[in-house]
Amino acid sequence: MNDIRASVIIPTKNPGMIFQDVLVAVTSQKTDWPFEIIVIDSGSKDGTIEFVKQFPQVSLIEISAIEFGHGRTRNLAISKSNGEFIAVITHDAKPVDCHWLANLVSCAEHDERIAGVFGRHIAYPSASIYTKRELELHFEGFDAFPIVHLQDKSRYSNDVGYRQFLHFFSDNNALIRRSVWETIPYPDVDFAEDQAWAKLIIEAGYHKAYSKAGAVFHSHDYTLFERFQRSFDESYAFRRFFGYILCSDLRSGIRSVSALSWRDINFAKKTGLLKGSPGVVLHAVIDNVMRVFGHYLGAKGDRLPAAIVKRISRDKKLFAQ
Known part of the structure; x- marks a missing residue:
């Protein structure tokens, strides 16, 4: 038994x-x-x-x-x-x-x-x-x-x-x-x-x-390009499997980047990070850009050539090695 x-x-x-x-x-x-x-x-x-x-x-x-x-x-x-x-x-x-x-x-x-x-x-x-x-x-x-x-x-x-x-x-x-x-x-x-x-x-x-x-x-400090890749994979999958569009157009993308960055800068002000480590804050803002851009392209993944998707995708690279 x-x-x-x-x-x-x-x-x-x-x-x-x-x-x-x-x-x-x-x-x-x-x-x-x-x-x-x-x-x-x-x-x-x-x-x-x-x-x-x-x-x-x-x-x-x-x-x-x-x-x-x-x-x-x-x-x-x-x-x-x-x-x-x-x-x-x-x-x-x-x-x-x-x-x-x-x-x-x-x-x-x-x-x-x-x-x-x-x-x-x-x-x-x-x-x-x-x-x-x-x-x-x-x-x-x-x-x-x-x-x-x-x-x-x-x-x-x-x-x-x-x-x-x-x-x-x-x-x-x-x-x-x-x-x-x-x-x-x-x-x-x-x-x-x-x-x-x-x-x-x-x-x-x-x-x-x-x-x-x-x-x-469990955590990852992604490089800026890795963040873009991860966000692309997430958005591409969510569009195919659930019908979700994480970023429908560039205008909504700009709004998302602005909201995320405003949140991160406010946090940096409250914690003293903005004065003490401005480079860390700048990285967070650029990270938001890469995240949203990845979501934008991922939502359009079905329209991209398969070779481009394979090149962009982080997940496909990790498990093809």
Whole structure:
């Protein structure tokens, strides 16, 4: 009889040294029940495979880079797992403490209607002040609504913001219920597989939960071009999979840049950052330009030549290496 309560799935691809801390933190989790860890690697060449093999309690699945797909690869790993619950994190998301896994499972146990739980992201201590602030503001928005489900179908049909809030989900740090996954697996998409899955479970009538306590360290200080690439991928995916247009035209883009930059400059004034580190503030303003420009081009991604999309996309480059 299977007594594995939870399975932890970690997809890897050349994660670098940060993954070593992540795997140690995962293996150090304290629970009242057995759990398993599965690493699924898609062609790492940086010593990741050799490092994983040092942990006899960790199962390793190796696939080629060409086989990788955000939804497809996670589905494969889950199909090889045994847990009633499946925690899914990325190779650069480090649990903040030894109770991370127990906290996620406890949140899901609250109600059998909960199909998935996503946990808080905390910026790494070395992250920039604006990266830290962005994550704090984003996840504070879920504190008042730790469990949600589709209550107003009319609003869901007409209010884009409401739809986005209901299906926000991040498998950088998440837990899903196996019994739900068996009928609603991850869609085989090339980006935003987590939110595409959450949309399906919300529309199927399940609940979604947020765990503030089940937190990981996860953040990126993108270069300006990386910010543009990331925003392009996000906008292109959201247009294709959800019908959202994150930036419809240059006029709305200018308004967005102005609003974001005004917010960041005001923050800099209040904290003394504007006087003490004006270069950091200038970088934040240019970052806003790159973010919105990426959203603008991503919304028009279907009209761009495939070669241009491949060149712009950060995600396609990362997993084609």
